[in-house]
Amino acid sequence: MAPPQNPEPWLRGTLGELPVIHRAVLHALELAREDLSRWCEPLSAEELNERPGGVAPVAFHIRHIARSIDRLLTYAEGRQLNEQQMTELGSEMNQDDQPEDLFREARAAFASAARRIRALAGEDLEARRTVGRQGLPTRLGALLVHVADHTQRHVGQAVTTAKMVRPGPTGDGR
Numbered sequence: 001m002a003p004p005q006n007p008e009p010w011l012r013g014t015l016g017e018l019p020v021i022h023r024a025v026l027h028a029l030e031l032a033r034e035d036l037s038r039w040c041e042p043l044s045a046e047e048l049n050e051r052p053g054g055v056a057p058v059a060f061h062i063r064h065i066a067r068s069i070d071r072l073l074t075y076a077e078g079r080q081l082n083e084q085q086m087t088e089l090g091s092e093m094n095q096d097d098q099p100e101d102l103f104r105e106a107r108a109a110f111a112s113a114a115r116r117i118r119a120l121a122g123e124d125l126e127a128r129r130t131v132g133r134q135g136l137p138t139r140l141g142a143l144l145v146h147v148a149d150h151t152q153r154h155v156g157q158a159v160t161t162a163k164m165v166r167p168g169p170t171g172d173g174r
Helices: 020-039 058-076 083-089 099-119 140-165
Strands: 128-131 136-139
Touching: 020 058, 020 099, 020 140, 058 083, 058 099, 058 128, 058 140, 099 140, 128 140, 136 140
Parallel strands: none
Antiparallel strands: 128 136
C-alpha cells in the first residue's frame, strides 16, 4: 500500500534539528493550523458564529486557540500576562470579527508560536515556571506539552462544530 500523499506533520520527517518535545509540539500546531484551514476557513461569517445545540461557535475556538497559545507561551518564557493579554482573555466570545481578521490572528499566532518554541529549544524542560495570578507551579516541558494538547482539543471542537453547521462528505474518511 502506498503512503498517503500528504501524511500528518509528525510523519513528514521535518524539524529533526529540534529536541523531540519541541518537535512534537510544533508538529501538533502545524496539524492544528492545517485542520483549521481545511475545515473552518470555508465557513461564512454566519456559520463561524453559529451555536448548534448551544455549543461554543467555531469563531470562539479559533480566537481562543490563538490567544491561549500566546498566553501559555508567555508563561513558558517565564513571564506573566500583560494588560492586553488579560483584556483579550475576556473578549474571546466576541462575534464582531470578520472571518479574514479571525484567520489572520490565528495564522499570526501559529507563526509566532513556531518562533517562540524554537527559541525555547535550548532550555531545560524541568525549569520551573508559574501559571496565572496564583502562580501555580509547573515546568517548562509541561507548558509546552499543554500548548499542543490544549490547541488540539479546541481544534477538535472547532472542526466538529464546523461539520455541524456545514455538513457534507469529507472525501477522505476523516
